[in-house]
Amino acid sequence: MSDQENILDFILKDEDNVTEKQKKIIAAAIEAFSEKGFAATSTSEIAKKAGVAEGTIFRHYKTKKDLLLKLLSPMVSKLIAPIVLKDFNKVLDAEHHSFEEFLRAVVKNRMEFLQKNDALFKILIQEIPFHQDLREIFIDQIASKVFKRLNEIMDFYKEKGDVLDIPSMSAVRLAITSIFGYFIARHLILPDIHWDDEAEIERTIQFILAGLAPKS
Amino acid sequence: MSDQENILDFILKDEDNVTEKQKKIIAAAIEAFSEKGFAATSTSEIAKKAGVAEGTIFRHYKTKKDLLLKLLSPMVSKLIAPIVLKDFNKVLDAEHHSFEEFLRAVVKNRMEFLQKNDALFKILIQEIPFHQDLREIFIDQIASKVFKRLNEIMDFYKEKGDVLDIPSMSAVRLAITSIFGYFIARHLILPDIHWDDEAEIERTIQFILAGLAPKS
Amino acid sequence: MSDQENILDFILKDEDNVTEKQKKIIAAAIEAFSEKGFAATSTSEIAKKAGVAEGTIFRHYKTKKDLLLKLLSPMVSKLIAPIVLKDFNKVLDAEHHSFEEFLRAVVKNRMEFLQKNDALFKILIQEIPFHQDLREIFIDQIASKVFKRLNEIMDFYKEKGDVLDIPSMSAVRLAITSIFGYFIARHLILPDIHWDDEAEIERTIQFILAGLAPKS
Amino acid sequence: MSDQENILDFILKDEDNVTEKQKKIIAAAIEAFSEKGFAATSTSEIAKKAGVAEGTIFRHYKTKKDLLLKLLSPMVSKLIAPIVLKDFNKVLDAEHHSFEEFLRAVVKNRMEFLQKNDALFKILIQEIPFHQDLREIFIDQIASKVFKRLNEIMDFYKEKGDVLDIPSMSAVRLAITSIFGYFIARHLILPDIHWDDEAEIERTIQFILAGLAPKS
DNA sequence: CATGAATGAGTATTCATTCAT
DNA sequence: CATGAATGAATACTCATTCAT
Numbered sequence: 001m002s003d004q005e006n007i008l009d010f011i012l013k014d015e016d017n018v019t020e021k022q023k024k025i026i027a028a029a030i031e032a033f034s035e036k037g038f039a040a041t042s043t044s045e046i047a048k049k050a051g052v053a054e055g056t057i058f059r060h061y062k063t064k065k066d067l068l069l070k071l072l073s074p075m076v077s078k079l080i081a082p083i084v085l086k087d088f089n090k091v092l093d094a095e096h097h098s099f100e101e102f103l104r105a106v107v108k109n110r111m112e113f114l115q116k117n118d119a120l121f122k123i124l125i126q127e128i129p130f131h132q133d134l135r136e137i138f139i140d141q142i143a144s145k146v147f148k149r150l151n152e153i154m155d156f157y158k159e160k161g162d163v164l165d166i167p168s169m170s171a172v173r174l175a176i177t178s179i180f181g182y183f184i185a186r187h188l189i190l191p192d193i194h195w196d197d198e199a200e201i202e203r204t205i206q207f208i209l210a211g212l213a214p215k216s
Numbered sequence: 217m218s219d220q221e222n223i224l225d226f227i228l229k230d231e232d233n234v235t236e237k238q239k240k241i242i243a244a245a246i247e248a249f250s251e252k253g254f255a256a257t258s259t260s261e262i263a264k265k266a267g268v269a270e271g272t273i274f275r276h277y278k279t280k281k282d283l284l285l286k287l288l289s290p291m292v293s294k295l296i297a298p299i300v301l302k303d304f305n306k307v308l309d310a311e312h313h314s315f316e317e318f319l320r321a322v323v324k325n326r327m328e329f330l331q332k333n334d335a336l337f338k339i340l341i342q343e344i345p346f347h348q349d350l351r352e353i354f355i356d357q358i359a360s361k362v363f364k365r366l367n368e369i370m371d372f373y374k375e376k377g378d379v380l381d382i383p384s385m386s387a388v389r390l391a392i393t394s395i396f397g398y399f400i401a402r403h404l405i406l407p408d409i410h411w412d413d414e415a416e417i418e419r420t421i422q423f424i425l426a427g428l429a430p431k432s
Numbered sequence: 433m434s435d436q437e438n439i440l441d442f443i444l445k446d447e448d449n450v451t452e453k454q455k456k457i458i459a460a461a462i463e464a465f466s467e468k469g470f471a472a473t474s475t476s477e478i479a480k481k482a483g484v485a486e487g488t489i490f491r492h493y494k495t496k497k498d499l500l501l502k503l504l505s506p507m508v509s510k511l512i513a514p515i516v517l518k519d520f521n522k523v524l525d526a527e528h529h530s531f532e533e534f535l536r537a538v539v540k541n542r543m544e545f546l547q548k549n550d551a552l553f554k555i556l557i558q559e560i561p562f563h564q565d566l567r568e569i570f571i572d573q574i575a576s577k578v579f580k581r582l583n584e585i586m587d588f589y590k591e592k593g594d595v596l597d598i599p600s601m602s603a604v605r606l607a608i609t610s611i612f613g614y615f616i617a618r619h620l621i622l623p624d625i626h627w628d629d630e631a632e633i634e635r636t637i638q639f640i641l642a643g644l645a646p647k648s
Numbered sequence: 649m650s651d652q653e654n655i656l657d658f659i660l661k662d663e664d665n666v667t668e669k670q671k672k673i674i675a676a677a678i679e680a681f682s683e684k685g686f687a688a689t690s691t692s693e694i695a696k697k698a699g700v701a702e703g704t705i706f707r708h709y710k711t712k713k714d715l716l717l718k719l720l721s722p723m724v725s726k727l728i729a730p731i732v733l734k735d736f737n738k739v740l741d742a743e744h745h746s747f748e749e750f751l752r753a754v755v756k757n758r759m760e761f762l763q764k765n766d767a768l769f770k771i772l773i774q775e776i777p778f779h780q781d782l783r784e785i786f787i788d789q790i791a792s793k794v795f796k797r798l799n800e801i802m803d804f805y806k807e808k809g810d811v812l813d814i815p816s817m818s819a820v821r822l823a824i825t826s827i828f829g830y831f832i833a834r835h836l837i838l839p840d841i842h843w844d845d846e847a848e849i850e851r852t853i854q855f856i857l858a859g860l861a862p863k864s
Numbered sequence: 865c866a867t868g869a870a871t872g873a874g875t876a877t878t879c880a881t882t883c884a885t
Numbered sequence: 886c887a888t889g890a891a892t893g894a895a896t897a898c899t900c901a902t903t904c905a906t
């Protein structure tokens with residue numbers, strides 16, 4: 001369940017001969033896109049922020065859109081990575097006997113990830129409605145990897161009697177919506193008001209648990 | 217609880233001497249903004265779509281941003297209107313004795329509203345993270361009107377024993393997140409896959425009810 | 433056989449609401465393109481030369497290429513116009529009984545036209561090899577109008593015994609090549625050396641006459 | 649009268665330590681310039697086509713313009729070479745007693761040369777109007793070598809009574825214009841229509857012969 | 865009230881060229 | 886000798902906005 005390494009390194013992992021300037025471009029783009037939005041950010045702005053010439057951006061990324069996709073594809077993978085990873089089984093089999101323990105572990109893990117990569121997550125959420133290709137990447141990853149895996153997991157807990165017997169996909173959707181919904185409300189819609197993160201996360205977990213608990 | 221009138225009329229209600237062209241501009245702007253996003257939409261595009269001259273837009277709306285705000289402010293009011301309305305009391309006192317009945321009524325009502333005004337809602341969600349002033353309008357409306365009102369309502373049901381005893385704001389947030397989270401997931405993030413709306417909405421209601429039910 | 437009116441007016445004839453700025457843009461574009469070539473001329477250069485903002489060019493002409501075509505299409509028509517015109521028949525029937533008289537009239541007329549519109553002709557010759565669509569316009573006009581007409585004329589003179597009995601198209605091609613070839617050599621390839629225009633034109637006419645004369 | 653060797657080798661003859669890459673650059677530049685024109689061709693395009701790094705071009709040719717001149721100077725020499733060569737005298741003295749035989753030999757020879765080097769010829773014709781220095785090279789070569797030589801030849805045939813008594817330069821110009829005019833019409837202006845090369849060349853020769861024949 | 869010509873700053877992207885490796 | 890990262894000026898074109906008609 002390790003995505004402790006910097007996502008910046010992960011983004012650049014696929015490319016070879018990564019230069020210092022390239023890192024700066026990526027960092028600047030993430031900052032700028034998340035602050036002003038993709039469309040409202042100019043490449044000259046990114047260049048200035050990164051301390052490189054504007055042409056340098058286009059040496060590494062054919063278009064502005066290409067730069068966006070090169071940022072977000074790894075984000076998508078990372079976002080769903082832990083669900084997919086082999087060692088996630090341990091979580092299931094060994095320690096997390098109860099659904100509560102499991103949920104708590106997942107929420108903690110993903111919340112930390114989001115908090116560490118809030119800018120990239122914000123960009124992803126903002127841009128996904130406007131880019132068909134981005135949605136396709138997203139759906140591909142989720143459809144092929146995540147739902148299959150989560151179905152197994154939910155079935156496991158349903159059988160154990162920890163979870164209500166509704167279609168797994170709906171259960172997953174309700175849980176995910178609650179978790180990410182909190183993040184969206186907190187960081188995108190109402191970032192200006194005070195939030196007691198710890199308490200709200202705990203309440204969200206309780207809410208999901210109760211919402212998915214089998215009727216006694 | 218009536219917002220049956222067209223929101224287009226509502227948007228134009230404040231302005232005087234509303235011309236036919238003005239209506240077309242508003243309609244065109246809503247369509248364009250929701251499809252491509254505010255920043256990625258040009259005023260000339262809106263003009264073309266509306267069938268008016270470029271200058272005409274600026275006769276009615278000082279800037280492009282002004283046009284956005286003129287669209288979204290009424291949307292914000294409308295979005296929270298039913299909660300605020302006087303006749304909402306009747307809902308409370310008379311028919312909706314149980315929290316379930318209340319929730320069902322509210323969800324049904326707001327879902328219909330969102331479905332009718334999905335484009336505007338999409339714009340609101342998309343743009344709110346980038347416009348401080350928009351957020352301020354939003355917070356003002358919510359803070360001053362909605363939460364006070366909802367606190368009363370939640371207290372009412374808490375006292376009745378229908379709802380868990382957690383801070384009303386959190387309860388409200390969890391419910392709202394579930395409802396709007398569904399809408400965002402369905403229309404913004406994953407519009408391409410098939411959704412069984414009726415079933416998902418019912419499950420969402422059950423989920424909220426169970427999530428907020430007092431521990432027996 | 434009149435194309436005495438300014439070609440600038442002719443170029444702008446098709447467009448409505450022609451503004452002063454538009455005329456200046458056309459004039460500047462002709463000058464710039466003929467001096468430096470289409471590809472080597474920047475739109476900012478044209479704007480400066482025309483004394484307008486760069487955006488103004490694109491209000492009237494969607495692209496730089498569009499501007500080129502809007503210049504050259506009328507040039508193509510004008511270039512072949514006299515051959516096509518009704519009153520050209522008079523030339524044939526009445527005054528120009530001999531091929532020599534006819535040739536002399538045509539050469540004089542087209543030479544004057546080229547001298548008056550040398551810049552546009554230069555642009556046409558320079559750009560035609562690089563633009564398929566331009567060649568299509570050219571071929572269409574020539575194929576449909578010119579060759580049919582000239583075939584009739586040449587047949588007329590062949591029958592009279594003024595002209596050698598070879599395929600009319602070849603005869604026409606040889607004559608045209610001689611005339612335009614002179615212009616190209618004189619203005620495009622070797623503009624720097626001295627030319628005795630009058631003498632060379634006379635020799636060219638004699639050359640064509642002798643070259644096309646029937647073998648006695 | 650031999651220019652049988654590849655012109656590519658001739659272009660590179662002057663330079664020392666010619667590498668494989670250099671040959672590829674030259675070949676790529678010829679192809680690209682002739683297809684899109686000098687100004688519209690980018691150095692990166694040439695580099696890609698040649699399979700070399702962008703910098704490599706500039707190692708061998710200081711500027712893009714330098715590359716153009718390095719291509720065209722040999723073309724100019726080659727174009728006029730046979731006229732200048734010593735062994736051309738044999739042509740004159742021995743076999744080609746009549747002007748017709750001489751003309752036929754020259755036309756055949758130059759046509760073959762043009763057909764083999766059509767790309768370079770196209771570039772030369774296209775670029776000469778825009779580059780003073782190129783024109784100077786051209787004029788220098790022609791003035792110093794060609795016209796002197798051709799004057800002698802024409803005088804020879806004039807004296808023999810094969811050729812009309814007009815200024816040699818004009819006669820030469822008329823002949824050259826006819827030959828190259830054919831090539832320009834055929835390859836640059838109207839490459840899209842069908843041409844019966846053999847027949848047209850024969851007619852062109854006949855046309856020149858008749859056009860320059862002394863009046864009986 | 866509506867138009868659309870005009871603008872100049874700004875857009876993403878390409879350019880020829882340099883230079884450290 | 887060859888590379889390709891880096892540049893900054895230039896490119897064609899778009900933008901939101903103004904204003905005379």
